[in-house]
Amino acid sequence: MRRTTITPRADWQAKVEALGLVWHTAADAPYWNEAAYYSFTLAEIDEIERATVDLYAMFLEAGDYIVSRRLFDRFGIPPWCWPLIERAWRDEPPALNYGRFDLGYDGSGPPKLLEFNCDTPTSLLEAAVVQWAWKEERFAANDQFNSLHDKLVAKWRDIAPYLRGDLVHFGHIRDAAGEDAVTTAYLMDTANAAGLTSQSILMTDVGWDGRIFRDLENRPISTLYKLYPWEWLVHEPFGQHIAQDQGATVWIEPIWKMIWSNKAILAVLWDMFPRHPNLLWASCDKPASDSYVSKPWLAREGANVTVVRAGERIAERHGSYDGPLVYQGLFDLPNFDDQCPVIGSWVVDGAPAGMGVREDGLITGNLSRFAPHVIE
Amino acid sequence: MAAAAAVLNGCDQNESGSWQASTATRVCMDGAGHRVEDDRCNQSVGHGVGFYYVGAGRTVPGVGSPVSGGSATPEAGVAYTDAAHSFSVARGGFGGTGGGEGGHGGGGE
Numbered sequence: 001m002r003r004t005t006i007t008p009r010a011d012w013q014a015k016v017e018a019l020g021l022v023w024h025t026a027a028d029a030p031y032w033n034e035a036a037y038y039s040f041t042l043a044e045i046d047e048i049e050r051a052t053v054d055l056y057a058m059f060l061e062a063g064d065y066i067v068s069r070r071l072f073d074r075f076g077i078p079p080w081c082w083p084l085i086e087r088a089w090r091d092e093p094p095a096l097n098y099g100r101f102d103l104g105y106d107g108s109g110p111p112k113l114l115e116f117n118c119d120t121p122t123s124l125l126e127a128a129v130v131q132w133a134w135k136e137e138r139f140a141a142n143d144q145f146n147s148l149h150d151k152l153v154a155k156w157r158d159i160a161p162y163l164r165g166d167l168v169h170f171g172h173i174r175d176a177a178g179e180d181a182v183t184t185a186y187l188m189d190t191a192n193a194a195g196l197t198s199q200s201i202l203m204t205d206v207g208w209d210g211r212i213f214r215d216l217e218n219r220p221i222s223t224l225y226k227l228y229p230w231e232w233l234v235h236e237p238f239g240q241h242i243a244q245d246q247g248a249t250v251w252i253e254p255i256w257k258m259i260w261s262n263k264a265i266l267a268v269l270w271d272m273f274p275r276h277p278n279l280l281w282a283s284c285d286k287p288a289s290d291s292y293v294s295k296p297w298l299a300r301e302g303a304n305v306t307v308v309r310a311g312e313r314i315a316e317r318h319g320s321y322d323g324p325l326v327y328q329g330l331f332d333l334p335n336f337d338d339q340c341p342v343i344g345s346w347v348v349d350g351a352p353a354g355m356g357v358r359e360d361g362l363i364t365g366n367l368s369r370f371a372p373h374v375i376e
Numbered sequence: 377m378a379a380a381a382a383v384l385n386g387c388d389q390n391e392s393g394s395w396q397a398s399t400a401t402r403v404c405m406d407g408a409g410h411r412v413e414d415d416r417c418n419q420s421v422g423h424g425v426g427f428y429y430v431g432a433g434r435t436v437p438g439v440g441s442p443v444s445g446g447s448a449t450p451e452a453g454v455a456y457t458d459a460a461h462s463f464s465v466a467r468g469g470f471g472g473t474g475g476g477e478g479g480h481g482g483g484g485e
Contacts, residue, residue, distance in 0.1 A: 122483045179483065228470070237469040
């Protein structure tokens with residue numbers, strides 16, 4: 001695994017914007033960083049891919065364990081959600097079944113799971129499209145661990161026959177950076193490529209008529225992809241209506257993702273698979289060790305994550321999340337030119353689909369920079 | 377029929393009360409200008425009962441209430457839904473967490 005600096009393409013901003021990446025620069029520093037790239041050997045890619053397969057299998061087992069024993073209150077999930085989660089886990093309603101495993105990896109040992117983001121993962125456009133176009137232009141002869149776009153389109157094609165009609169709504173909200181609109185627009189493209197018809201909708205515009213959800217034209221919403229987390233939805237005024245529409249709206253991703261997207265699952269995984277090579281120790285109880293990372297169960301983008309080494313807080317990312325914490329072993333991210341990369345290994349339909357590299361300081365947040373990669 | 381329509385059309389209104397329709401709606405009224413059960417128009421329009429047409433966004437009167445805000449004549453080019461299948465839509469019940477518009481996005485983990 002290597003990091004190499006390179007001169008960005010002269011017109012890189014226009015090129016990435018043309019692909020849809022319109023928030024490429026944040027706070028005066030480029031979010032898409034093509035002044036450097038990572039190289040991996042095929043053996044390293046194989047190792048990351050194998051770890052992804054193994055981790056996914058462990059999450060399936062952990063899900064079975066949690067659902068069969070109804071351990072939902074350990075995750076802080078409201079009781080009215082429990083029957084919905086049980087039913088969805090059992091019945092497997094249509095879904096992309098996608099997600100991004102964030103892995104600590106430096107090429108010298110097995111990849112370690114930092115967390116699994118599978119409800120509203122982002123950096124999807126960069127990983128699926130932008131880094132591929134960069135590679136084709138700069139390193140046409142090299143390969144890249146990336147079949148994300150094709151797999152997303154294929155998955156929409158797979159589930160289309162199970163949806164009511166071919167109109168899929170894509171729910172999101174307006175965030176300051178415009179990132180959500182970009183990610184949503186990309187997913188709409190993948191659905192359109194599969195022959196579906198997509199319709200964007202702000203979550204604030206989703207209507208409830210007493211029986212079913214409707215869009216701004218009062219059309220019933222049969223399928224709602226959401227770039228909006230379950231843990232927010234279920235606490236909002238319309239949350240409980242989700243349980244009242246008798247399944248009229250299919251939600252993508254389904255509500256069972258609430259289990260996997262809650263960081264408390266890291267402690268369950270360590271309980272079930274202690275000392276697994278791809279896991280860091282994790283517990284909901286404060287450890288005796290004086291080196292660890294603490295994260296709120298439901299925090300996002302690194303908010304409120306604290307890194308403690310030898311009893312000293314060496315990094316802390318502020319935010320507004322509170323609530324119960326999970327504690328995890330500290331993984332020393334590799335340092336390449338003072339950049340610490342985290343591997344984002346994607347799954348679609350539960351299978352490995354490619355990866356992206358994000359680099360930052362010790363805690364990867366939403367201003368971390370995406371850097372492309374090639375396979376040597 | 378009217379009671380079923382009221383239940384279908386939202387939990388924030390009285391069972392026999394009026395509500396605001398999102399779509400153009402027609403109801404049944406008697407000769408005295410009061411709303412009656414929709415069934416009566418289905419059986420015998422012209423025998424003392426007739427349709428009353430209310431535009432989208434207007435208030436649909438409850439059964440027993442005097443009709444107003446609409447007309448006994450439908451507006452040309454407007455498709456009216458029977459009250460039983462008409463509905464009123466509330467919005468704004470999702471999307472408020474995270475500081476709302478311009479704040480933190482819903483995506484990103």
